[in-house]
Amino acid sequence: MNFDFSEEQKLIKKTISEFAQREIKPIVDKMEKENYFPYEIIKKLGQLGMLGGYANNIDTISSSIIIEEISKISPAIGVIISVHNTLVCNGIYEFGSEEQKAKYLPPLIKGEEIGAYALTESHAGSNALAISTNYKKEGNKFIINGRKIWITNGPQARYILLYAVGDKQNPKNSITCFIIDTKREGFKVGIIHNKLGLKGAHSSEIILDNYIAYEDEILGKEGEGYKIAMKLLTDGRIGIASQSVGLAIGAYELALKYSKEREQFGKKICEFQMIQYYLSEMITRINASKLLTYYAAYLKDKGEHCRLEASMAKLYASETANFVVDRAIQIFGSLGYSTDFDIQRYYRDARVLTIYEGTSEIQRLIIAKEILK
Numbered sequence: 428m429n430f431d432f433s434e435e436q437k438l439i440k441k442t443i444s445e446f447a448q449r450e451i452k453p454i455v456d457k458m459e460k461e462n463y464f465p466y467e468i469i470k471k472l473g474q475l476g477m478l479g480g481y482a483n484n485i486d487t488i489s490s491s492i493i494i495e496e497i498s499k500i501s502p503a504i505g506v507i508i509s510v511h512n513t514l515v516c517n518g519i520y521e522f523g524s525e526e527q528k529a530k531y532l533p534p535l536i537k538g539e540e541i542g543a544y545a546l547t548e549s550h551a552g553s554n555a556l557a558i559s560t561n562y563k564k565e566g567n568k569f570i571i572n573g574r575k576i577w578i579t580n581g582p583q584a585r586y587i588l589l590y591a592v593g594d595k596q597n598p599k600n601s602i603t604c605f606i607i608d609t610k611r612e613g614f615k616v617g618i619i620h621n622k623l624g625l626k627g628a629h630s631s632e633i634i635l636d637n638y639i640a641y642e643d644e645i646l647g648k649e650g651e652g653y654k655i656a657m658k659l660l661t662d663g664r665i666g667i668a669s670q671s672v673g674l675a676i677g678a679y680e681l682a683l684k685y686s687k688e689r690e691q692f693g694k695k696i697c698e699f700q701m702i703q704y705y706l707s708e709m710i711t712r713i714n715a716s717k718l719l720t721y722y723a724a725y726l727k728d729k730g731e732h733c734r735l736e737a738s739m740a741k742l743y744a745s746e747t748a749n750f751v752v753d754r755a756i757q758i759f760g761s762l763g764y765s766t767d768f769d770i771q772r773y774y775r776d777a778r779v780l781t782i783y784e785g786t787s788e789i790q791r792l793i794i795a796k797e798i799l800k
């Protein structure tokens with residue numbers, strides 16, 4: 428058994444960690460206050476070779492390192508990158524034709540274009556088979572109509588992996604994944620959702636109004652979309668587990684530092700056993716989350732089935748992140764409740780982790796299904 432990162436992975440960790448301190452930290456406040464989308468960071472990450480996933484020789488462990496290091500400073504940029512790399516780039520790499528890879532991947536790898544993944548609708552959240560966005564085949568054209576909600580990177584994306592149903596009576600075998608070009612007629616961004624946290628990462632409605640797609644814009648084959656959507660969510664969940672680990676470490680480190688500075692009753696608060704109890708629980712759960720996450724990534728890189736492990740990692744790491752931010756606020760006392768301090772940002776950002784890319788309840792269902800197989 429080997430717990431070491433390879434030399435290349437160590438270099439990625441060092442490079443991305445320095446980048447996050449140098450380039451991301453200074454714009455966190457602007458993202459927070461102005462809901463500013465950090466285009467320039469995405470471009471720089473592209474120049475640094477951190478985008479594109481497998482297509483750019485970034486294995487799953489490296490991808491987890493990248494998302495974790497970014498999320499320590501900005502969980503919002505963490506989710507932008509997680510969606511772009513794990514759901515979109517890996518999706519095109521794994522299921523795309525050679526022509527599709529050649530057309531779509533280079534600008535996504537360079538950060539010149541941004542990707543999004545559009546499955547959710549107002550009546551189809553956990554139950555993706557209930558989607559109503561539909562397509563009709565006319566000659567060589569596929570005419571798509573419908574409305575998606577909560578699409579991360581929706582307002583910025585050039586290419587979107589969008590799922591539409593061909594036969595509402597038989598969704599499992601007729602949902603198809605289309606690569607949508609957002610510059611084409613028939614595509615519109617709807618409202619941008621107001622959110623509790625992750626400011627600067629935008630989620631929006633997207634609207635397809637007689638949008639015309641062609642055969643060579645189908646990812647995989649017609650009718651394979653549901654399988655592709657679920658398969659990509661397994662990868663995506665490792666990404667969100669990494670985002671959760673990074674966020675939890677970011678909050679834990681702030682709380683640890685503060686506990687060594689703040690004095691009450693003539694002592695640093697870290698000298699009180701109850702604060703030590705919180706800190707030890709926080710770091711133990713964080714390390715357990717890390718191990719689950721990197722184990723799922725390791726299995727994925729070995730080409731093994733990792734649906735169970737990805738769900739365990741996502742479930743445990745996202746619940747841990749929420750546990751950690753809660754205790755971190757407790758350690759900060761009243762300052763934790765003040766919007767003038769950074770710790771509350773982690774608290775707000777953490778809340779969605781147990782909801783998107785499959786809620787905690789859905790992860791438990793998947794885990795149960797896998798172990799009872």
Ligand SMILES: Cc1cc2nc3c(=O)[nH]c(=O)nc-3n(C[C@H](O)[C@H](O)[C@H](O)COP(=O)(O)OP(=O)(O)OC[C@H]3O[C@@H](n4cnc5c(N)ncnc54)[C@H](O)[C@@H]3O)c2cc1C
Nearest residue numbers: 544545546547552553577578579630782783784785786788
């Ligand atoms: C910030 C943000 C970004 C997002 N980004 C994207 C994106 O990029 N692309 C995309 O397609 N979607 C995205 N989503 C949507 C997200 O994936 C869904 O919100 C999520 O899957 C849950 O769906 P829902 O909100 O409709 O909840 P529902 O499915 O309505 O669930 C409500 C509650 O019921 C529970 N529940 C549902 N079914 C069961 C069951 N069978 N057993 C037990 N409990 C159950 C759920 O766990 C939850 O607690 C995003 C959401 C948010 C908030």
